[in-house]
Amino acid sequence: MTMSSMIPGQRLAILLILLMATSLAGCGDGEREEQVDETQSVVVDTVKLTPEQKALVHQAVTLANAIEKAPETMYKILEDYGLTADEYQSMVYRIAADPVLTSAYEEMRTQ
Numbered sequence: 001m002t003m004s005s006m007i008p009g010q011r012l013a014i015l016l017i018l019l020m021a022t023s024l025a026g027c028g029d030g031e032r033e034e035q036v037d038e039t040q041s042v043v044v045d046t047v048k049l050t051p052e053q054k055a056l057v058h059q060a061v062t063l064a065n066a067i068e069k070a071p072e073t074m075y076k077i078l079e080d081y082g083l084t085a086d087e088y089q090s091m092v093y094r095i096a097a098d099p100v101l102t103s104a105y106e107e108m109r110t111q
Helices: 008-025 051-069 071-080 085-097 099-109
Strands: 032-036 041-045
Touching: 051 071, 051 085, 051 099, 071 085, 085 099
Parallel strands: none
Antiparallel strands: 032 041
């Protein structure tokens, strides 16, 4: 299926997923400290999330997983969570802009 043969909703779903993936992939690990000795490097994760941040990341991961499985139902999935596409996009940008949230999101998505 090509982008031109998709209905607008499908295109938007795919674009949002790609936007989220590229936004989060480009973020650094600003909240990690690296301790180096002469024989090894150890990365110490200093990510500490508030309950609100945990809820935000959990919701974003849940939505991303659901949309990834069935992108054609993205609007229904968002509606079920009480969100619009714009609100979901804002959520993605908020996570992508914060290295702590990005790190937590990436960790949860790989589990």
